Structure formats: structure tokens, C-alpha cells
Amino acid sequence: MIIDCHGHFTTAPPALEAWRKRQIAAFNDGTSAPKASELRISDDELREAIESNQLRIMKERGHDITVFSPRASFMAHHIGDFQVSSTWSAICNEMCFRVAQLFPDHFVPAAMLPQSPGVDVATVLPELKRCVEEYGNVAVNLNPDPSGGHWTSPPLSDRYWYPLYEKLVEYDVPAMVHVSQSCNACFHTTGAHYLNADTTAFMQCLESDLFSDFPTLKLIIPHGGGAVPYHWGRFRGLAQALKKPLLQDHLLNNIFFDTCVYHQPGIDLLTRVIPIDNILFASEMIGAVRGIDPDTGHYFDDTRRYVTAADVSPEARFKIFEGNARRVYTRLDAQLKARGH
């Protein structure tokens, strides 16, 4: 079985974006926000959006399951206030839940959180509860910078985040650390902000003793861990200088990297440097990089090819494709077992 732990609903029917634009315009103009009920997307529209895109490609590439969350760049937690973010999150999470209901053999939902800069993180808990308890979400996306590139929130190791971590631990739900759109002109969203956030989040954990307080908290650092595996020696050396334990003991019981690295040498480095138990297969398909690599003739984001070609044992490959995901996403594993997998 091949489990892609990093998929977003980037191909939602246009009515979703149209509604969002009305919501933003209303906030900016100080007029009444559109009602959630004014957004109507039929099951047929959802089916079409999925079947002609993600599901088609999953079948071509042989992926079985995608952990599917709202489009990351559209989370845009910096827009509006908590109410705006809350309504938008509820809509987007419901959309992914419906996709999972329509295609239960292929999609399991993960939630975005209704974060808003400067707002108490406990305000996201009701949506988290709904997504886990009612919608069967198996993970969440946690934005370490809801300001969208201004980095005004405290580091992930700060007690500010603890109410969320307590609930994630209680549910045994992992969090993928994933920023959203950059509204800082210095940072291109997918070419700089995403990768910077990955590196930053890892270093925030490294500097701290977060996992002493939350020994069972699980964080996934996407996009192959940003700059981290390429600079693994630097991070090992920094941990040593900061008198932290070896990274293996300090962080790798809790931090996992996905395989969203869009060329063979990158995946080769990842699998050479990072322990296999900490690597989760992912493609973020129909995402940041949608073209065909002229050097290979295949899609840049066809990461299954790179993992298949990597010099690892069949056992290691099984862990990357399936085993690790079932260990980290325990609620996904339970759902799969309930279906006889």
C-alpha cells in the first residue's frame, strides 16, 4: 500500500474561491459576510474535481491513500480575524470530509485550524474536536506563522501552543507544520516561505525541550524537512553546541520528514541521512510544482519514482510508503484496519 501523507484540495470547484473572495471583500469593506450556506457545491462537482485530478493521478502513480487537507496557501490565516478564519476553516474542512466520504478507499481527511495572528491558540480547539470526533480527521496542519511571513507568533516551543499540543496528544493526532500564503514580498510562498518555515520549525524544536514536555507529540516537517537534511551536520553540530542530546534522541522520536523533494538527488540525500523510520511518503501533488521535468520526462512531483529508485532495502521502502505512516497516523491505521487492511 502507498500512503501519501501530504495532499491538499488544490482543485476545489471555483465556487469555493468565489465565496472566499466575497468573505474577504466583506471583511475589508466592513459589510456583512456571506453565509456559509450560500456556498453550494454538489457531490457531483466534488467527484468531478477529484476524479479528474488527484484520483486520476493517484491511479496512474499507484498511490492508494492520500491524507487530504484544505489547500495550504488558501488557509491564509493572516486575513481578517478569528471569525473569518473560523468560518473559512469550517467550510474547507467540511469539503475535505465530504471528499473522504465520497472516496473512502482513497482519501482520509486532515484539518486546517482556524488560527489567527495574536489570538489565543485554544480558540482552535472546538474545530479540532469537530474534525477529529465527527469527521474522522487523522491529522492537522499547524501554521507556525499565521501572520503570513511576518513571524509574529512565538516559537513552536513556547507555552502559547501548549493547549493545542495537549489536545493533539490526547487524540494522538500528528500535526504537519505547514505555513500558508506569504504576504511578505521578501518570501515567495512556495519557493521560500514554505521551506524557510520547515527549517525554522525544526530549529525551534532543536533549541528547546518541547518533547520533554510532550514525549508523544508528533510533528511532520513537510517538503523534505526544508533545508534540514541537507544541513544535517550543521544541526547535529548545533545540538552539540547547545548541549542537547543527539538529534536521534532529542527530536527523532517526535519529528518526521515527508518526501516532497522533487528530484532524485534530493530523495537520495534524504534517505541516506535521515533514519528510515522518520521518513513518510508524500507528493503534495497538483501543488507547488505542477510541470514535467524536462530532464526526466516525468512530473517533478512524482515522488514515488524517486523513492522507488532510491538505494534502500525493500523493508525500508515499505516503511516509507506505508509502515511509518500507519505508526505515526494511528487514527489512519485504525481506519485502515477497520476496513481489513
Next chain:
Amino acid sequence: MIIDCHGHFTTAPPALEAWRKRQIAAFNDGTSAPKASELRISDDELREAIESNQLRIMKERGHDITVFSPRASFMAHHIGDFQVSSTWSAICNEMCFRVAQLFPDHFVPAAMLPQSPGVDVATVLPELKRCVEEYGNVAVNLNPDPSGGHWTSPPLSDRYWYPLYEKLVEYDVPAMVHVSQSCNACFHTTGAHYLNADTTAFMQCLESDLFSDFPTLKLIIPHGGGAVPYHWGRFRGLAQALKKPLLQDHLLNNIFFDTCVYHQPGIDLLTRVIPIDNILFASEMIGAVRGIDPDTGHYFDDTRRYVTAADVSPEARFKIFEGNARRVYTRLDAQLKARGH
């Protein structure tokens, strides 16, 4: 010959930091700043600081020449105002010039610039002129974020920076894009801010047509290019999506990566992915990572070992160690030729 293009004076005599603390305190208290003339460091003190540190290690590792600039994390352009930055830059640049005079066979100076957030970049030109014309500096360090982690300056492709680029091109002096200390709690200085800035700078160039306006401008992206080589497929794909030329044509006549990557797999990836002509040997020794790697028994920052062990031809290794640096740092090449090298 082995040329290390990335060295900082991290071991300056303590009087330098003491003077800086007085300068900062005076600015914060609104009292008179200490005079530059109150800082007294003798040639013997400079000799001792270098001979027992950088020069000793250079000899152990077989490095011949270091391009030597003021300590990066101490540039701290976010502190004070232009006057504070200007005085501090002049002092630090003079210090590196004196080191180069004391050890002309081993050190050539590169300058920090008296940047200050929100200040016209043309204000750095007098210091640049002095450093190039009087001190024989062969390069400068350009801070793309003088705010120290708040990223309030325009991207490097913005016309804001053009007066500086015009002068760099006129002098044929390359700029290493290097941030300084982070004063944003989200970003650890050497574990996140440095690497993020490298990635960010590369993507700013990628998004733009900066090198159409400045076809002979040369930028060095340090720390192995941040996350860029590890994600080379992502960047190739983003360039394609943005309808830019191939990276080779779009950026690699102008952008170079150093080898400050502190483990063998990282250097192996760098030399596998990035054209050899774009790789410059560097160690940033006695810098961010000063310890010994328990896995190898050697210093993390002993990058000569990794380059020597990398699977590249002798010709490629010559380019990385010497040839490329002499091509990119033309003023260094001229100085070396004048000395019969």
C-alpha cells in the same frame, strides 16, 4: 592552492566587543557614543588572535587564502541608526584590513556594509569605495534583511538595491548575500535565519529578471545555498512555472554557492546537483559550528575533507578550491597574480 571564500573575524580581541557594547548602550541611553579612537587593539593582539585561531587551522587543513570579513552575526544592522552602523562598519572593516596587512599571504579582506533598515542603500557607497580603493577589499557581504529577522526591506530584485549593484558591477566586486544576528525569536541565527536568507535570496533572484539588468553582477549564496541544492528540482520546476529560462541560463552566470555544508552527504549532493563552475570552496571556520563530529572524529566545519572525498574529477576539485574563486573574485586573482601566483 586552496582559497576559502568565507571567513569571518570571529576571534577578534575582546576589546572590540567591549567597545561595541558601549556604543549600543550610548545609543540606547541617548548619551555620547564612544569615539572610534577609544578602541585600541595592537598589531600584536591581532597577530595573536589570528595565529592561534584561523591561521593555525588553515595550516592544519592546508588552506592557503581566506577571504576575510567582519563577524557576520556582529554586523547587527538592526541596532541603532545609520551613524551607529557606519561607525561600527568602519571599525570592523579596518580590523580585517589590518589582518590582511599583517598576513598578506593568507588573508584578503571583504567588507561589511553600513546598512541600516529603511535607509537609502546609497549611503553604503562611501564605505564601499574606501574598502575597495584604499583597503583592497575583494568582496562585500550584503545583508538582504538589515532588520535582523523581520524582513522589512524590499527583495534583492527591487530597484532599491540598484545603486549598490551599479557600484559593485563597476568595481567587479562580488557580494556574498549574508544576514546577521536574528532579533526575531522565531529564528535561531545560525540554525534558521542564515539558511532561510540563503533560500530567500535565491528565490528573489529566480522570480525576477535582476540579471538582465545586471548581467555581470555576481552573488555568492553561502551555507551551500541554504535549501536550494537539496530542492533543485523544486526550483527548476518553479522557474518553469514562472516562464523563466532554465536556471543554468537564468541565474547561474551570476549566482555561486559556497561549500559551508557540514557533512559528507551534503557536499556530495551539492557537487552532484550544482554545476562545478558555480561552487566555491569555503568553511566559515570557527563560526556557527565549532565542535567535532562524533561520527567522524573531525571538525564539522572541516569542509576540505568533504570536498576532497567528493566524487568529482581532479579538474573539478581544482575549480572548487581555486579556479572558480579566481574567476569570481577578480580582484583577488589580480592580487594573487601580482604576487606571482
